[in-house]
Amino acid sequence: xxxxxxxxxxxxxxxxxxxxxxxxxxxxxxxxxxxxxxxxxxxxxxxxxxxxxxxxxxxxxxxxxxxxxxxxxxxxxxxxxxxxxxxxxxxx
Numbered sequence: 001x002x003x004x005x006x007x008x009x010x011x012x013x014x015x016x017x018x019x020x021x022x023x024x025x026x027x028x029x030x031x032x033x034x035x036x037x038x039x040x041x042x043x044x045x046x047x048x049x050x051x052x053x054x055x056x057x058x059x060x061x062x063x064x065x066x067x068x069x070x071x072x073x074x075x076x077x078x079x080x081x082x083x084x085x086x087x088x089x090x091x092x
Contacts, residue, residue, distance in 0.1 A: 014072050
């Protein structure tokens with residue numbers, strides 16, 4: 001299915017916002033890689049990379065970030081449970 005350009009622009013903006021809010025939690029090379037993925041319109045891979053890196057960091061993640069990542073994954077019909085993956089590190 002093809003979506004309008006606005007759909008992808010919105011998702012890209014949401015992923016960039018999450019990236020900005022979690023930059024201090026992620027390795028610098030991961031941040032750079034995610035930016036490259038976004039520039040290449042690899043939105044799903046960019047979102048997965050953020051989730052995986054946050055899980056690997058095993059540090060406290062604001063619940064609002066977990067919720068936003070879950071909603072982004074749902075909007076892209078991704079087949080994994082972000083909330084479950086990040087639950088051990090999610091804080092209010």
